[in-house]
Amino acid sequence: MINKISPDAWGSITTLLDHWFADAHTRDSFLPFDSNLVAPEIAKIAAALFKRGAAGLHDTATHSNIVLSEKNQRRDETIHALTSLKIDTFPHFSAWTKTHFSDAELASVAVILDSTLARLHPHVENHLTAHGARVFLIDCTEEKKSLGSVRTLYEQIAFQPHHIIVVGGGICCDLGGFLGGLLNCNITLVPTTLLALIDAGVGGKTAVNHPSAGKNQIGLFVPIHSIAIIDEFFTSLNADLVRQGLGEIMKHAWLSGSFNAWQPALHILLHEPCEQAFQSSTVEQLLRANIQFKLGVVMLDPLEENIRVMLNFGHTLAHLLERLMPISHGIAVVAGLKSMLNSSLIGPAPEGFEQTLDTLLVHEKKFFPLFAASKNESLLKTLLLQDKKQTSKLLDSESQKIASIRCVTPKYATLAQQPAAQRPDDIDNFLAKNITQMSLSDYISMLVRQGFFR
Numbered sequence: 001m002i003n004k005i006s007p008d009a010w011g012s013i014t015t016l017l018d019h020w021f022a023d024a025h026t027r028d029s030f031l032p033f034d035s036n037l038v039a040p041e042i043a044k045i046a047a048a049l050f051k052r053g054a055a056g057l058h059d060t061a062t063h064s065n066i067v068l069s070e071k072n073q074r075r076d077e078t079i080h081a082l083t084s085l086k087i088d089t090f091p092h093f094s095a096w097t098k099t100h101f102s103d104a105e106l107a108s109v110a111v112i113l114d115s116t117l118a119r120l121h122p123h124v125e126n127h128l129t130a131h132g133a134r135v136f137l138i139d140c141t142e143e144k145k146s147l148g149s150v151r152t153l154y155e156q157i158a159f160q161p162h163h164i165i166v167v168g169g170g171i172c173c174d175l176g177g178f179l180g181g182l183l184n185c186n187i188t189l190v191p192t193t194l195l196a197l198i199d200a201g202v203g204g205k206t207a208v209n210h211p212s213a214g215k216n217q218i219g220l221f222v223p224i225h226s227i228a229i230i231d232e233f234f235t236s237l238n239a240d241l242v243r244q245g246l247g248e249i250m251k252h253a254w255l256s257g258s259f260n261a262w263q264p265a266l267h268i269l270l271h272e273p274c275e276q277a278f279q280s281s282t283v284e285q286l287l288r289a290n291i292q293f294k295l296g297v298v299m300l301d302p303l304e305e306n307i308r309v310m311l312n313f314g315h316t317l318a319h320l321l322e323r324l325m326p327i328s329h330g331i332a333v334v335a336g337l338k339s340m341l342n343s344s345l346i347g348p349a350p351e352g353f354e355q356t357l358d359t360l361l362v363h364e365k366k367f368f369p370l371f372a373a374s375k376n377e378s379l380l381k382t383l384l385l386q387d388k389k390q391t392s393k394l395l396d397s398e399s400q401k402i403a404s405i406r407c408v409t410p411k412y413a414t415l416a417q418q419p420a421a422q423r424p425d426d427i428d429n430f431l432a433k434n435i436t437q438m439s440l441s442d443y444i445s446m447l448v449r450q451g452f453f454r
Contacts, residue, residue, distance in 0.1 A: 194245025257413025
C-alpha cells in the first residue's frame with residue numbers, strides 16, 4: 001500500500017529512480033539511499049515503483065537495511081481480483097455506464113480518457129460530464145507514458161476517487177492502472193483497441209517509461225476489478241489497429257496450441273471490414289478465449305515470478321525494435337515471433353502460422369534490414385540488457401562481450417494444459433526446457449542472418 005504522495009516528495013522519488021537506473025541496480029538487489037537526504041518513507045515509495053510493489057533498501061547513512069515486501073499481499077489481491085473479474089460487453093459506452101453507475105456514483109469517479117478517443121467519439125466525454133463524472137484527458141503517446149504524466153494526473157485529481165475508469169488504448173490503460181494503484185482505488189478498464197484489450201487490459205501489470213532506462217521500467221502490479229468491451233469502439237477501428245492487436249493473439253495461439261481453432265476468426269479480422277468483423281460471434285469468442293487464456297496464466301503467476309515469463313515469447317526482439325524504430329508493440333511482437341520461428345530454437349509451426357505472420361508484417365518489410373549491427377554493436381547490447389524482461393545487471397563494455405540474455409523459446413502448445421499448482425522443482429524444470437540463454441553477440445548475429453539488421 002502506497003501512502004499519499006506529497007508534491008514535495010515527487011522530486012525526491014524521481015531523483016532516486018534516476019540514480020538507481022544510472023547505477024544499473026537490479027530488482028533483486030538492495031537499493032541504496034541516504035536517510036540524511038531523503039526520508040525512508042519516500043525511499044520506500046521509490047523502491048516500490050522500481051521493484052513493482054516490493055522494496056529492499058540499504059540506508060547508507062546508518063548502514064542498516066529496510067525490507068518492505070508487499071509481494072504476498074499483492075499476489076493475494078491480484079488472484080482475488082482475477083477470480084472475481086467481471087467482463088462486460090455492451091454495444092454503446094452510455095449504455096454501459098447507465099447500467100453500472102448511478103449519477104451519485106459517477107460523482108465519486110475519476111475518468112482517465114485518451115484524448116484521441118475523445119476527439120473520435122466526442123459523445124463519450126459529453127455523456128460523462130453530463131452525468132457528474134470528472135474527466136481527465138491525456139495524450140497517450142510513448143513520450144507521455146512517463147512518471148511526469150502520472151504525477152500531473154495525480155495532482156490534478158484533487159479528491160480521493162472511489163473508482164477510476166480508464167478509457168483508451170494500451171498506453172492509457174497502463175497510465176490509468178498505475179495511477180489507480182497509487183490512489184488505492186477500484187479500477188475499471190475500457191480498452192478501445194484490440195491490442196489494449198488482449199494485452200494491457202488483462203493481468204494487472206502497469207508501467208511507464210524511464211527516459212534513459214527504457215520502456216515500462218517503473219510500475220506496479222495493480223488488481224483490475226472489471227473490463228468493459230464496448231462494441232462501438234471496436235467496430236470503428238482501422239485495419240492497422242487490428243493488425244497490431246493480432247500480434248499478441250498470435251502469441252497466445254502458439255502458447256495455447258489454438259491456432260487451428262482460431263483461424264476462422266483470424267481470417268475475418270484480417271480480411272473483413274471492422275464494422276462487420278467485430279459483430280461476428282466467432283470473433284467475440286476469439287476475444288474472450290484470449291482473455292481467459294491470459295487470465296489462466298496470470299492466475300498461476302500473478303507477479304511474473306516464473307510461469308508468466310512464457311508470455312514474453314517474441315518480446316526480446318520486439319522491445320529492441322520498439323527502441324530503434326517507429327513500430328507498434330503488436331507488430332514488433334509479430335517480428336519477434338517470426339525471428340524465433342526462423343531460429344531453429346523452437347519446434348515447427350502449424351500450417352498457416354508463419355504465413356499469417358508474414359501477412360501481418362507486410363507493411364514493415366520496408367524497414368528491414370536496419371543499420372549495420374557491427375558498427376552499433378555496443379548500442380544493441382546495451383538496449384538488450386536494459387530490457388525489463390532481463391534480470392542481469394547492466395554490464396560494462398568488456399563484460400558485454402560474454403553477457404547473455406534470456407529468450408523464451410516455447411514449443412507449440414507448451415501452455416495448452418495449465419496445472420492448477422506446481423512444485424518449485426516442476427516450475428524450474430519447465431522454465432529450463434522453455435528458455436534459452438544466448439550470448440549478446442550470438443543473438444545479434446542471428447538477427448543479422450535473419451535480415452533484421454545489416
